[in-house]
Amino acid sequence: xxxxxxxxxxxxxxxxxxxxxxxxxKVSVNASRWGIPLEEVTEVQTAYDVFVPLHKKADSPDSxxxxxxxxxxxxxxxxxxxxxxxxFRLKNPIITDAERLDMGLHVHDTTPTTIDVPTTHPVLLIxxxxxxxxxxxxxxxxxxxxAKPYGVxxxxxxxIVLDAPATDYSVLTNSIMVTRTPKIFEFTxxxxxxxxxxxxxxxxxxxxxxxxxxxxxxxxx
Numbered sequence: 001x002x003x004x005x006x007x008x009x010x011x012x013x014x015x016x017x018x019x020x021x022x023x024x025x026k027v028s029v030n031a032s033r034w035g036i037p038l039e040e041v042t043e044v045q046t047a048y049d050v051f052v053p054l055h056k057k058a059d060s061p062d063s064x065x066x067x068x069x070x071x072x073x074x075x076x077x078x079x080x081x082x083x084x085x086x087x088f089r090l091k092n093p094i095i096t097d098a099e100r101l102d103m104g105l106h107v108h109d110t111t112p113t114t115i116d117v118p119t120t121h122p123v124l125l126i127x128x129x130x131x132x133x134x135x136x137x138x139x140x141x142x143x144x145x146x147a148k149p150y151g152v153x154x155x156x157x158x159x160i161v162l163d164a165p166a167t168d169y170s171v172l173t174n175s176i177m178v179t180r181t182p183k184i185f186e187f188t189x190x191x192x193x194x195x196x197x198x199x200x201x202x203x204x205x206x207x208x209x210x211x212x213x214x215x216x217x218x219x220x221x
Contacts, residue, residue: 005052005184008086008105009079016075019104023082026103027090035129036089040176044085047078087153091207099212105203115151118202118210122155126218129184132192134218138200141213144183151204154179158212159198161187165217166197172215175202187220196220 011017024045027034031041054071057063068197086105097107122138129135139146148154158172166172178200185196197217200212 009082011074013071015057016079017052017055019160020078020082023103024048026099027085027199030095030099034089034092034095036085040085040089044078044081047081050074051078066155082181084154084177087179087205087207088156088203115204115206117208118149118152120149120202121213122200122202123213124198124200124213124216126196126198126216128218128221131221132189133186134185134187134196134220135182136162136185137200138178139181140202149202153205154200154203155200156203156209157183157198157200159185159196160194161194161220163194165195166215169199169212169215172197172199179185191220194220 010019019067024041027036027044028034031038032121051071051074054067054074058068058071090100090103090105100107119142122142125134125137127137136157140149155178157174157176157178158169159174160166162170162171187196195217197215197221199212199215204210
């Protein structure tokens, strides 16, 4: 069983390496049963694989300030992806408390908290970056800053690529959790000139979601 930290993310890099190895392994083995898309599992593992060798270099006698800075960025990227997965995919009730503890996580909070269900929604802004690349920025409908509402982990994005703009939320079958704005979407050559439709809602630390924003559509360049 993995050691569980107060924040569940180990504070030291030397502790994050074995913790992350155990977490990634448990997620990979159970991804299908827990309903976690393979691409999200791969994204987390890839970020971990970038962090580990940089940690070793940063911890060596030949370390430099540049290497340490790169390691810090890699750690932040990995931790961000882990938190997003824990806050979204690992809220699945099929996962037992014993399995969460085995991953080094905390068990479900059984005491009342002051975190409410989100009542506002994100506002989406889509910008064309290049061929087959779009940038989706988001903020709360009641603020001009990038700050998320209190207790919110991130935005749940649901999207689809079709021949025409989507008008029904039920057809938005691709779902991801995004914790930082903006999010870059990349497409295949075959998807060019088709229509990318997307909507978003806030999700809090309890896994509760708020209202969805209107569906936004754009032609893929």
